[in-house]
Amino acid sequence: MEFGWINVFGAGIVLFLMIPNIVYAVKNKNEKNVCTDKYMNITEQIGRYACIILMWLPLLVWKFGFASVFEMLLYIIGNGVLLIAYWSVFALYLKKKNKNRALILAILPACIFFFSGLLLRHWLLVGFSVIFAIGHIYVTLKQFSPTTTVQNDK
Numbered sequence: 001m002e003f004g005w006i007n008v009f010g011a012g013i014v015l016f017l018m019i020p021n022i023v024y025a026v027k028n029k030n031e032k033n034v035c036t037d038k039y040m041n042i043t044e045q046i047g048r049y050a051c052i053i054l055m056w057l058p059l060l061v062w063k064f065g066f067a068s069v070f071e072m073l074l075y076i077i078g079n080g081v082l083l084i085a086y087w088s089v090f091a092l093y094l095k096k097k098n099k100n101r102a103l104i105l106a107i108l109p110a111c112i113f114f115f116s117g118l119l120l121r122h123w124l125l126v127g128f129s130v131i132f133a134i135g136h137i138y139v140t141l142k143q144f145s146p147t148t149t150v151q152n153d154k
Helices: 008-027 038-056 069-095 099-120 123-143
Strands: none
Touching: 008 038, 008 069, 008 099, 038 099, 038 123, 069 099, 099 123
């Protein structure tokens, strides 16, 4: 299966990743990012927005699709499982914030982006997923450092 210039499945995945984050942001308007390392904050944001765009837009990819039906099913089922895990941990995180849940919430989106990039052979997405993972995990861990009073995952 090949996509045109937009991957509707990828756009749907991004939408399902964003919904809990938007709900969280609305409910927790006063939370601040306590990470003071501006380079890691920038790394996280570059990785995040590049992955969001590359999930649905095939920049620098000559064939945007799957080599086989098996890969397409793996993409749909694998991302479905990762999204269910993400939403489940997010629900638990909303009830009780802790470092382990926040770390899982930092890792799962990066896994979704990485997994998608590999199956789509979208190497730019794979690269940016690694950049996002490094930045997002670092910033998340800083939110839960012993000197931090505000604890959140963003």
